[in-house]
Amino acid sequence: MTRTTADTTPTTVASSSADATRVAVSTVIFALRRLEGGDAARVALPLVRRTRDPHEGQWALPGGWLDIAESLDAAASRTLAETTGLAPSYLEQLYAFGAVDRSPTRVVSIVYWALIRADEISEDAVEPLFATENVQWFDAAALPRLAFDHNEIVDYALWRLRNKVGYSRIAHGLLADEFTLADLREVYEAILGRRLDPANFRRQVENSGTLIPTDRFRTGSHRPARLYRYNQDVELADRGPLDVAH
Amino acid sequence: MTRTTADTTPTTVASSSADATRVAVSTVIFALRRLEGGDAARVALPLVRRTRDPHEGQWALPGGWLDIAESLDAAASRTLAETTGLAPSYLEQLYAFGAVDRSPTRVVSIVYWALIRADEISEDAVEPLFATENVQWFDAAALPRLAFDHNEIVDYALWRLRNKVGYSRIAHGLLADEFTLADLREVYEAILGRRLDPANFRRQVENSGTLIPTDRFRTGSHRPARLYRYNQDVELADRGPLDVAH
DNA sequence: ACAAAAGTGTTAGGGCTACACCCATGG
DNA sequence: CCATGGGTGTAGCCCTAACACTTTTGT
Numbered sequence: 001m002t003r004t005t006a007d008t009t010p011t012t013v014a015s016s017s018a019d020a021t022r023v024a025v026s027t028v029i030f031a032l033r034r035l036e037g038g039d040a041a042r043v044a045l046p047l048v049r050r051t052r053d054p055h056e057g058q059w060a061l062p063g064g065w066l067d068i069a070e071s072l073d074a075a076a077s078r079t080l081a082e083t084t085g086l087a088p089s090y091l092e093q094l095y096a097f098g099a100v101d102r103s104p105t106r107v108v109s110i111v112y113w114a115l116i117r118a119d120e121i122s123e124d125a126v127e128p129l130f131a132t133e134n135v136q137w138f139d140a141a142a143l144p145r146l147a148f149d150h151n152e153i154v155d156y157a158l159w160r161l162r163n164k165v166g167y168s169r170i171a172h173g174l175l176a177d178e179f180t181l182a183d184l185r186e187v188y189e190a191i192l193g194r195r196l197d198p199a200n201f202r203r204q205v206e207n208s209g210t211l212i213p214t215d216r217f218r219t220g221s222h223r224p225a226r227l228y229r230y231n232q233d234v235e236l237a238d239r240g241p242l243d244v245a246h
Numbered sequence: 247m248t249r250t251t252a253d254t255t256p257t258t259v260a261s262s263s264a265d266a267t268r269v270a271v272s273t274v275i276f277a278l279r280r281l282e283g284g285d286a287a288r289v290a291l292p293l294v295r296r297t298r299d300p301h302e303g304q305w306a307l308p309g310g311w312l313d314i315a316e317s318l319d320a321a322a323s324r325t326l327a328e329t330t331g332l333a334p335s336y337l338e339q340l341y342a343f344g345a346v347d348r349s350p351t352r353v354v355s356i357v358y359w360a361l362i363r364a365d366e367i368s369e370d371a372v373e374p375l376f377a378t379e380n381v382q383w384f385d386a387a388a389l390p391r392l393a394f395d396h397n398e399i400v401d402y403a404l405w406r407l408r409n410k411v412g413y414s415r416i417a418h419g420l421l422a423d424e425f426t427l428a429d430l431r432e433v434y435e436a437i438l439g440r441r442l443d444p445a446n447f448r449r450q451v452e453n454s455g456t457l458i459p460t461d462r463f464r465t466g467s468h469r470p471a472r473l474y475r476y477n478q479d480v481e482l483a484d485r486g487p488l489d490v491a492h
Numbered sequence: 493a494c495a496a497a498a499g500t501g502t503t504a505g506g507g508c509t510a511c512a513c514c515c516a517t518g519g
Numbered sequence: 520c521c522a523t524g525g526g527t528g529t530a531g532c533c534c535t536a537a538c539a540c541t542t543t544t545g546t
Contacts (some may be wrong), residue, residue, distance in 0.1 A: 021314050023267050023344075023354055068267050068352050072344035096342040096356045098269075098318035106314050108269055110342045110354070182524080200509065202526070207507095222524045223516040428497080446536065448499070453534095468497040469543040 021106045025075040026063030028157035031116040041190045043140040055147030076112040088114030090173030102149045113157040115173030165191045172230045180225035267352045271321040272309030274403035277362040287436045289386040301393030322358040334360030336419035348395045359403040361419030411437045418476045426471040
């Protein structure tokens, strides 16, 4: 199986095919992280430092070239794992970016966006990659200037995330199997950037029929909160291209 | 400027680049047409007959190869004009289809969807192309078996159309400058596939602030109906990738 | 006069928001 | 016992659906 390394994220060093359009796949990965000293969780994403021209040294979305024998979805998962060691709990195509001048050579990027559960990002398996200092987490609301058109891409992915959280249950993709309603509400508040009424939030998700209450409670500093799990019968994201395309 | 002809819609006759992934651009074009004998308008789309293998003789979405020096949007407009002679009033990227086996050779198709106004499709300029019998309109609800994965693509485009008509004013893309509320309602009814209450429909669009009443009326067999035009200040489709990407 | 579409009025119900209030636990 | 988050109750508002009703034209 042909594999690329983390260094072969889209680059202009065109060897054999300088006169052809090439297809790259990149992914915007979202997770919830609690920053040092911060009380509330924030939306964060991992970026990789480019080790080649163009934009050497700048931060960019993880990605790589599309292999001739793999689907777009598979390429997104593969490049994601190779560059960051992460395996997303949710992965969806975002948009195809194809402006002529977005890279020195002609590159069409099929961009995906993904969600990672909080309990997955501190696995031992992924830390070594982060330890190389070539992968780093950033607050989605305070990004540096990124390589290529990646700032615009992240902005659009954030818009899609905020939008979709309103009419689907993608918040599940950011939570462990069992969670309290406060956990879930925190996800929504981090994504939407505003506080939600706990009472109304409870009723909304309870009436949606997507949650199954368990017998377990999380005990803490105050009254124990009931743990819930998601109803697997309900689609993670209601409708979408993947459902239609069989 | 490099141009392809209507015959060069995606094909497997790979001459120089059989071992590389190629990028094609196709478009699902929607219009409202009143079928013979039918009382209600229906959603229809033009398809082109393939003149080469694979799938020679089958109907397919209009499209063509992406030129190395043109953006995806430009390629969609160009191939649309070349194959059907149509210039859409609305054009938006739909999805990138990249399954390995969707074509004998590796082709990634960036698919767009477009809307054409009823007053545009009977222009003299476009009829010659349709007269060749290689372009033909089909009822969106009764399509034959299409080439490649184009049936699935149309299904997804239809889903997107039905979805988007609910929260944006893309219906405008199917109407002439001036129209009655009954005209507008007919667009919604054709897209959604169900009748709408005229009274409630009127109040909804009036309260949305997107319509400007004119002094003119359309006289017909009954009480004259006021003509409206769209408020140009309001976005055609609120938010989207194109707005974010500058 | 009559049919039919244009346009107005009215009412009931559901969902959302704001906010008052009780419950249970750790300290 | 008190602070705090968990959890319940409730009233107002807005939007929508349903449908009765009036207006205006062509025939």
